[in-house]
Amino acid sequence: QGQKMWGGRFTARPDEIMQAINVSIDVDKRLWQQDLAGSKAHCAMLAKQGIISSGDSQIILNGLETITAEIEDGTFPFRAEFEDIHMNVEARLRELVGPVSGRLHTARSRNDQVATDFRLWVRDQVDITIQQLYDLQGALLKRAEEYADALMPGFTHLQPAQPVTFGHHLMAYVEMFGRDRSRFVDARARMNENPLGSAALAGSPFPIDRHDTAKTLGFDRPTGNSLDGVSDRDFALESLSHAAICAGHLSRLAEEIVIWTTPYFNFIRLSDAFSTGSSIMPQKRNPDAAELVRAKTGRITGSLIALSTVMKGLPLAYSKDMQEDKPPVFEAFDALDLAIRAMTGMVLDLQANRERMAAAAGAGFSTATDLADWLVRNLGIPFRDAHHITGAAVKLAETQGVDLAQLSLSDLQNLEARITDDVYKVLTPEASCASRQSYGGTAPDQVRLQIQRWKDLRS
Ligand code: ARG
Numbered sequence: 001q002g003q004k005m006w007g008g009r010f011t012a013r014p015d016e017i018m019q020a021i022n023v024s025i026d027v028d029k030r031l032w033q034q035d036l037a038g039s040k041a042h043c044a045m046l047a048k049q050g051i052i053s054s055g056d057s058q059i060i061l062n063g064l065e066t067i068t069a070e071i072e073d074g075t076f077p078f079r080a081e082f083e084d085i086h087m088n089v090e091a092r093l094r095e096l097v098g099p100v101s102g103r104l105h106t107a108r109s110r111n112d113q114v115a116t117d118f119r120l121w122v123r124d125q126v127d128i129t130i131q132q133l134y135d136l137q138g139a140l141l142k143r144a145e146e147y148a149d150a151l152m153p154g155f156t157h158l159q160p161a162q163p164v165t166f167g168h169h170l171m172a173y174v175e176m177f178g179r180d181r182s183r184f185v186d187a188r189a190r191m192n193e194n195p196l197g198s199a200a201l202a203g204s205p206f207p208i209d210r211h212d213t214a215k216t217l218g219f220d221r222p223t224g225n226s227l228d229g230v231s232d233r234d235f236a237l238e239s240l241s242h243a244a245i246c247a248g249h250l251s252r253l254a255e256e257i258v259i260w261t262t263p264y265f266n267f268i269r270l271s272d273a274f275s276t277g278s279s280i281m282p283q284k285r286n287p288d289a290a291e292l293v294r295a296k297t298g299r300i301t302g303s304l305i306a307l308s309t310v311m312k313g314l315p316l317a318y319s320k321d322m323q324e325d326k327p328p329v330f331e332a333f334d335a336l337d338l339a340i341r342a343m344t345g346m347v348l349d350l351q352a353n354r355e356r357m358a359a360a361a362g363a364g365f366s367t368a369t370d371l372a373d374w375l376v377r378n379l380g381i382p383f384r385d386a387h388h389i390t391g392a393a394v395k396l397a398e399t400q401g402v403d404l405a406q407l408s409l410s411d412l413q414n415l416e417a418r419i420t421d422d423v424y425k426v427l428t429p430e431a432s433c434a435s436r437q438s439y440g441g442t443a444p445d446q447v448r449l450q451i452q453r454w455k456d457l458r459s
Contacts, residue, residue: 005082005087005090005091019080019081022083022320023080023083023084024083024084024085024323024326025078025079025080025082025083025084025085025088026080027326027327027330028084028085028114028117028323028326029078029085029088030121030326030330031085031114031117031118031121031326032071032085032089034116034117034118034120034121034124035085035086035089035113035117036064036067036068036071036089037120037217038113038116038117038120038196038213038217039064039089039104039113040061040064040216041196041212041213041216041217042104042107042108042196042213043057043060043061043064043104044057044061044216045208045209045212045213045216046103046104046106046107046206046208048209048212049206049207049208049209049212050207051106051107051206051207051208052103052106056100056103059097059100060093060097060100060101060103060104062097063093063096063097063101064089064093066096067089067092067093067096070092076092077092079091084110084114084323085117086110086113086114086117087110090104090105106206107197107199107204107205107206107208108196108197108199108204109198109199109200109201109230111198111199111200111201111230111317111318112195112196112197112198112199112200112226112229112230113196114322114323115195115196115198115229115230115232116194116195116196116217118233118236118325118326118329119191119193119195119235120217121329122191122235122236122239122329123188123191123192123218123235125239125333125337126184126187126188126191126239127188128337129184129243129246129333129336129337129340130181130184130185130188132337132340132341132344133177133180133181133184133246133340134181134458135344136177136340136343136344136347137174137177137178137181137454137458138458139344139347139348140170140171140173140174140177140347141171141174141451141454141455142348143167143170143347143348143350144166144167144168144170144171144174144447144451145167145448145451146167147165147166147167147170147352148165148167148168148444148447148448148451149165149167149433149444149447150165150166150167150352150354150357150358151163151164151165151166151354151357151358151361151362151429151430151433152164152165152166152169152267152352152357152358152360152361153357153360153361153363153364153366154169154366154442158259159364160360160363160364160365160366161366162366162367162369162370162432162442163361163362163366163367163429163432163433163442164361164433164442165433165442165444165447166352166357167444167447167448167451168442168446168447170347171447171450171451171454173249173253174450174454176249176252177246177249178454178457180242180245180246180249183242183245183246184239184242187235187238187239187242189220190234190235190238191234191235191238191239192218192219192220193214193219193220193221193222193223193224194210194213194214194217194219194221194222194223195222195223195229195230195232196210196213196214196217196222197210197213197222197226197229198223198226198227198229198230199226200230200317200318201226201227201230201231201316201317201318202226202227203226210222226317227316227317228316228317230317230318231314231316231317231318231319231322233307233311233322233325236307236325236329237304237307237308237311239329239333240300240303240304240307240328240329240332241304243300243303243304243332243333243336244297244300244301244303244304244332246336246340247296247297247300247301247335247336247339248297248301250293250294250296250297250339250340250343251293251294251296251297253293253343254290254291254293254294254343255290255294257270257287257290257346257350258287258290258291258294261285261287261290265360266353266356267352267353267356267357267360268350268351268352268353269350269351269353270285270287270289270290270346270349270350271349271351273345273349274287274289274345274346274349274350275287275288276288289342289345289346290346292339292342293339293342293343293346296335296336296338296339299331299332299335300332300335300336300339302328303328303329303331303332304328304332306324306327306328307324307325307328307329310322310324310325311325358429361429362403362405362428362429363403365394365397365398365403365404366429366432367404367405367426367427367428367429367431367432368390368391368393368394368404369390369432370426370427370431370432370435371386371390371393371404371423371426371427372386372387372389372390373386373426374422374423374426375389375390375416375419378420378422378423379416379418379419381416389415389416392415393407393411393412393415396411396415403427404427405424405427405428409421
């Protein structure tokens with residue numbers, strides 16, 4: 001029979017290249033905790049149901065404890081000849097407790113075993129991600145509070161648009177990461193069903209209790225169809241989709257950090273702890289962490305495409321293609337984990353250059369909309385005409401090389417005779433921001449209201 005667990009009907013050993021393409025232990029050994037938890041739950045259930053004796057179950061459980069200790073202290077022999085984590089554990093169990101170990105695989109297949117292990121792993125990692133996003137939101141809220149009334153230019157097309165506050169800008173990301181977090185929460189609820197007991201594909205003739213193992217493993221219920229139970233990887237795809245959207249959000253903030261730290265913008269500074277130098281250019285302060293967060297999006301979105309492509313067109317139930325599900329998921333979540341934590345570090349670290357941002361907030365005729373709105377509100381001019389008059393004022397200011405607020409009253413009156421010097425009150429970036437009191441607007445009061453709303457949501 002050789003060493004192969006499935007070797008009963010085989011007479012020759014597999015070709016070397018067959019083994020090379022088949023082996024997955026280097027990747028799936030990461031599932032060891034989930035695999036042992038699944039085996040313990042299954043073993044205990046088999047005994048409860050009288051499918052194996054309680055004596056045998058105790059011997060197996062003790063062996064599994066020994067294996068846990070061996071893996072923890074690094075003495076467990078991971079062996080490529082046993083293909084994957086499941087057979088490595090089972091092979092070791094046999095060495096430790098003898099032939100009784102063979103009873104563990106009663107009413108179970110590697111197909112439902114791996115589906116269970118992987119679901120548990122993704123669920124655990126989603127829980128970690130949810131907590132990390134919570135921490136990132138906490139960091140953003142803290143900084144938004146500090147900068148609730150710090151002026152900065154708001155952009156559209158990356159061109160000066162209207163003044164906003166830095167707090168308001170940071171709070172935009174609190175919203176995004178809040179949606180990301182709730183997407184992961186939803187995904188967790190949907191994935192939390194137990195595939196164990198689906199067996200190879202058709203279920204089991206033994207009187208197993210799938211509700212019992214579901215409970216032991218923290219699942220809400222067993223999966224409702226054994227074919228689907230072993231062949232479904234939606235939980236991984238859905239989590240990768242959410243990871244990709246989240247990575248997109250991280251990349252946008254990362255990009256803004258890259259822009260803001262250039263000397264041309266000079267809006268923020270990252271401390272030495274989050275900057276790197278150049279080996280040739282002594283003056284350099286590079287935002288490498290932000291660039292890498294921006295770049296991790298590639299791996300994460302790539303992983304989603306990779307797994308979608310693996311799953312596409314697979315007939316029911318299990319196919320070995322599905323062994324290729326783990327590398328993209330591990331890679332994506334390792335990248336996301338790092339990216340969220342690096343972003344949280346940068347958010348807590350950054351220092352805004354308030355004077356420079358405030359000066360930029362007022363530049364580029366950023367209060368032109370306020371002038372047009374003043375004409376509408378005070379003179380009853382239709383907005384389209386007010387827009388036209390304001391355009392002429394901008395053109396004039398541009399020729400004179402001044403800001404809108406520096407145009408003389410007579411210059412403004414040449415464009416519209418009824419303008420009074422009351423208009424200057426709305427032409428500062430402070431006034432512009434303070435006036436935007438609509439719900440969710442950039443007025444510092446509104447920004448503080450949203451900060452409070454989020455704090456209440458979190459408590
Ligand atoms: N290593 C396999 C995987 O990750 C475990 C399931 C193998 N099942 C089988 N029938 N060959 O998918």
